[in-house]
Amino acid sequence: NAGVTQTPKFRVLKTGQSMTLLCAQDMNHEYMYWYRQDPGMGLRLIHYSVGEGTTAKGEVPDGYNVSRLKKQNFLLGLESAAPSQTSVYFCASSSILHSPLHFGNGTRLTVT
């Protein structure tokens, strides 16, 4: 039972490079989320999706784009990475509106 799987686990980018983080869940959950976690800042929501084909902005969406073409996958893209995007990125999913979140184990991204 895999739950929420994030790839890659680690990545180092140079400023201006692009990349896509992949999140896959096998629980048939409707809702999916992308958070970033920085020291002293806690978890902050980047983008989220309430169903296949839908996305919405969270608290800190600038510099990121997302897509949810399939229910089980939620992709987070960085078009032109900046050092301020150095962070640990977590994907999460939930079944219905107020149900608990299931998190992946994160992607540690460093932008130099």
Next chain:
Amino acid sequence: SQKIEQNSEALNIQEGKTATLTCNYTNYSPAYLQWYRQDPGRGPVFLLLIRENEKEKRKERLKVTFDTTLKQSLFHITASQPADSATYLCALDMRGSQGNLIFGKGTKLSVKP
């Protein structure tokens, strides 16, 4: 905007004692409040959910209280063990009204043998 505070960045206690972690918030009371545990290098793991009309919720050695008058939730671990050492996150579930699950910065609990 909604603010959430977990009073201690770190809490050190002796094995066998009860750990009490505090979560305070401003403005609106959420319909739901959740607690998560996070170990180093891992994603948060859900522990307990409490609704605004529930005063207390228990699960094994864990207990959560929710006081909408004080705008506070307390998280207790009784008979604490070194394996309980982790960071504990409080989250206000504002989904459906403010659109988001708002997380506190967490309290790092260390249980010494």
